[in-house]
Amino acid sequence: MDIELLLPTPGGAQGRDCWFISVLFTADIISTVEFNYTGDLLATGDKGGRVVIFQREQETKSRPLSRGEYNVYSTFQSHEPEFDYLKSLEIEEKINKIRWLPQQNAAHFLLSTNDKTIKLWKISERDKRAEGYNLKDEDGRLREPFRVTELRVPTLKPMDLMVEASPRRTFANAHTYHINSISVNSDYATYLSADDLRINLWHLEVTNRSFNIVDIKPANMEELTEVITAAEFHPHHCNVFVYSSSKGTIRLCDMRSSALCDQHSKFFEEPEDPSSRSFFSEIISSISDVKFSHSGRYMMTRDYLSVKVWDLNMENRPVETYQVHEYLRSKLCSLYENDCIFDKFECCWNGTDSTIMTGSYNNFFRTFERETHRDITLEASRESSKPRAILKPRKVCTTGKRKKDEITVDSLDFNKKILHTAWHPMENIIAVAATNNLYLFQEKVN
Amino acid sequence: MDTMFMRGLKRKCFDGEEDIEGTLAGIKAIPSYNLQRQSLLDMSLVKLQLCHMLVEPNLCRSVLIANTVRQIQEEMTQDGTWQMINTQSTGQASLDRLVSTDILCRSSRDQAEGKHVPAYSTFNKDFESDQAQDSSETMSTASSVQAPRNLQSNVWEMENPQENKGNFQKSLDQIFETLENKSPNSVEDLFSEVDNSYYDLDTMLTGMMSNTKMGHCDSLETFSSPTNTASNSNCKSDLNDLDHIVEILVES
Numbered sequence: 001m002d003i004e005l006l007l008p009t010p011g012g013a014q015g016r017d018c019w020f021i022s023v024l025f026t027a028d029i030i031s032t033v034e035f036n037y038t039g040d041l042l043a044t045g046d047k048g049g050r051v052v053i054f055q056r057e058q059e060t061k062s063r064p065l066s067r068g069e070y071n072v073y074s075t076f077q078s079h080e081p082e083f084d085y086l087k088s089l090e091i092e093e094k095i096n097k098i099r100w101l102p103q104q105n106a107a108h109f110l111l112s113t114n115d116k117t118i119k120l121w122k123i124s125e126r127d128k129r130a131e132g133y134n135l136k137d138e139d140g141r142l143r144e145p146f147r148v149t150e151l152r153v154p155t156l157k158p159m160d161l162m163v164e165a166s167p168r169r170t171f172a173n174a175h176t177y178h179i180n181s182i183s184v185n186s187d188y189a190t191y192l193s194a195d196d197l198r199i200n201l202w203h204l205e206v207t208n209r210s211f212n213i214v215d216i217k218p219a220n221m222e223e224l225t226e227v228i229t230a231a232e233f234h235p236h237h238c239n240v241f242v243y244s245s246s247k248g249t250i251r252l253c254d255m256r257s258s259a260l261c262d263q264h265s266k267f268f269e270e271p272e273d274p275s276s277r278s279f280f281s282e283i284i285s286s287i288s289d290v291k292f293s294h295s296g297r298y299m300m301t302r303d304y305l306s307v308k309v310w311d312l313n314m315e316n317r318p319v320e321t322y323q324v325h326e327y328l329r330s331k332l333c334s335l336y337e338n339d340c341i342f343d344k345f346e347c348c349w350n351g352t353d354s355t356i357m358t359g360s361y362n363n364f365f366r367t368f369e370r371e372t373h374r375d376i377t378l379e380a381s382r383e384s385s386k387p388r389a390i391l392k393p394r395k396v397c398t399t400g401k402r403k404k405d406e407i408t409v410d411s412l413d414f415n416k417k418i419l420h421t422a423w424h425p426m427e428n429i430i431a432v433a434a435t436n437n438l439y440l441f442q443e444k445v446n
Numbered sequence: 447m448d449t450m451f452m453r454g455l456k457r458k459c460f461d462g463e464e465d466i467e468g469t470l471a472g473i474k475a476i477p478s479y480n481l482q483r484q485s486l487l488d489m490s491l492v493k494l495q496l497c498h499m500l501v502e503p504n505l506c507r508s509v510l511i512a513n514t515v516r517q518i519q520e521e522m523t524q525d526g527t528w529q530m531i532n533t534q535s536t537g538q539a540s541l542d543r544l545v546s547t548d549i550l551c552r553s554s555r556d557q558a559e560g561k562h563v564p565a566y567s568t569f570n571k572d573f574e575s576d577q578a579q580d581s582s583e584t585m586s587t588a589s590s591v592q593a594p595r596n597l598q599s600n601v602w603e604m605e606n607p608q609e610n611k612g613n614f615q616k617s618l619d620q621i622f623e624t625l626e627n628k629s630p631n632s633v634e635d636l637f638s639e640v641d642n643s644y645y646d647l648d649t650m651l652t653g654m655m656s657n658t659k660m661g662h663c664d665s666l667e668t669f670s671s672p673t674n675t676a677s678n679s680n681c682k683s684d685l686n687d688l689d690h691i692v693e694i695l696v697e698s
Binding site: 087089115177178196197224225226227229246279280282283286333336337339342 | 486
């Protein structure tokens with residue numbers, strides 16, 4: 001693990017779209033990134049089944065400039081590789097998603113999932129230990145009972161901070177297909193887990209039972225043409241959730257209407273543009289991520305080439321569409337050949353829902369300001385990430401003439417893809433996972 | 447080629463403004479729409495056959511590729527090119543026409559088994575011979591579709607060899623039957639002697655409908671069909687007896 005800590009520097013107005021690096025971290029291939037509800041903790045999951053949690057440093061007198069740094073808080077192995085003996089298949093330990101629970105006491109809880117099993121982890125701090133036991137020595141050995149001549153009350157003494165992660169629940173054996181999403185409900189008591197064909201509802205306290213709420217598996221598997229790609233609970237209405245499909249549709253379901261939500265309450269689909277139809281139309285329309293806005297009024301979907309913002313009250317088309325990398329439209333056949341067309345990019349909102357962010361290739365990621373329609377392309381790379389450096393906006397050359405500092409489409413590195421990004425719930429701090437590096441960027445403070 | 451597919455179903459051979467430098471050589475360099483479409487079809491079938499030795503393949507990806515194949519098939523049917531394919535002789539191609547299948551994983555078990563030549567490869571070749579284009583590039587593409595050795599693949603039985611179009615559709619559909627066969631519920635049926643409590647728990651937990659459709663005896667070698675209670679050896683002999691066997695490999 002290689003961590004570089006770089007102090008953010010205040011001062012120097014450069015405008016809103018200037019970012020610089022806060023933390024750089026190297027590990028296994030990162031497969032998920034998630035801030036907790038306060039933004040003080042940032043969890044990453046990786047391909048090796050590990051979870052690494054970062055904690056934001058509080059400003060202290062001795063280190064006045066330390067606010068904004070994220071340091072490693074806890075590391076633990078969440079999932080191990082398993083072997084399904086009957087199918088003769090490995091079950092990957094890769095962490096597909098992490099979702100935090102709202103904090104209710106001193107400990108922190110998160111859900112982490114691989115393809116088949118969801119686990120609830122408790123992360124707690126210990127900074128005291130008890131001394132002066134009657135029945136055992138200081139080093140833990142049991143004392144002979146006849147040696148105990150007097151009774152004393154154990155006292156608590158401070159010790160170095162220890163952060164422990166312990167698995168509290170294991171939710172297993174409920175998914176035949178690969179889990180792609182988990183989402184904690186606003187009631188903070190239940191959560192959903194979605195695989196390719198089914199969505200299950202769990203209670204956080206109950207591990208031996210889950211309720212199936214969506215099942216799109218056809219009776220005859222030969223008729224399968226569509227799978228579930230993502231699902232999420234509404235941030236405020238605990239009876240409402242959405243799920244997206246590989247055909248570019250989103251269904252909003254109300255759990256009050258029926259126990260099995262195969263019938264949707266709302267159906268969101270944009271009619272296809274017949275002039276741009278090709279054999280790849282369906283593949284690029286497949287939705288890889290769906291996220292409600294913090295307000296709950298909108299939701300955002302990510303398909304291969306664009307990000308769309310939908311008003312929950314309008315089903316027939318999105319209210320906003322942002323092209324992420326339209327220049328790839330003429331390369332779809334090559335991208336199909338090398339499987340890049342199946343890459344699942346995620347997207348996220350900022351805390352005020354004014355800006356959205358998503359990743360692209362060549363370690364580029366893009367942010368779109370909804371009001372001003374300003375968009376910017378930035379690169380997460382070690383070369384351009386000097387300490388306290390301001391990130392320079394990047395541009396992909398789409399016409400024949402390449403300007404200075406522009407990058408041509410053909411020189412893009414399609415192995416460097418930013419699939420996972422996260423935005424601090426309240427501040428302009430973003431976490432960007434570039435393969436096995438985690439970048440943290442912070443807006444420059446005036 | 448990318449430009450061609452971007453333009454979708456229009457049967458233009460090339461886009462003069464974008465690709466051609468204006469020379470005759472430039473025009474000849476662009477493959478015809480049919481050839482490109484065929485190439486895409488071949489590529490898609492190869493993708494479906496690629497197996498992941500240890501981990502289950504991505505169902506979403508498989509579904510999207512299969513849908514693409516269906517799209518092409520439907521268009522080719524409308525064109526009449528599909529009919530042309532199927533009227534060709536569908537005799538078993540000789541193995542020496544097959545390109546090395548390094549890209550396809552194989553198990554030692556399968557290598558010991560008989561080699562089954564996909565019928566699709568046969569009419570693929572015949573289709574190419576009807577094309578006037580330089581088929582050298584497409585030959586290799588088409589050959590790579592042929593998979594004499596497939597790992598735990600679903601056997602695609604041609605019940606009605608005359609209904610070739612239906613067969614193709616059927617084989618495509620049976621890709622998902624393979625996936626279905628991988629589910630614990632069907633496995634429960636397959637192994638009568640296996641402790642079923644694992645699967646009962648699974649069924650109970652998720653309320654899944656148990657899959658009673660078993661389909662045909664397939665080449666999942668360790669399994670046997672429950673409906674006819676055939677043993678492994680019976681399955682294998684059924685395998686060998688079939689004249690036209692197309693193996694679409696979906697899952698390992």
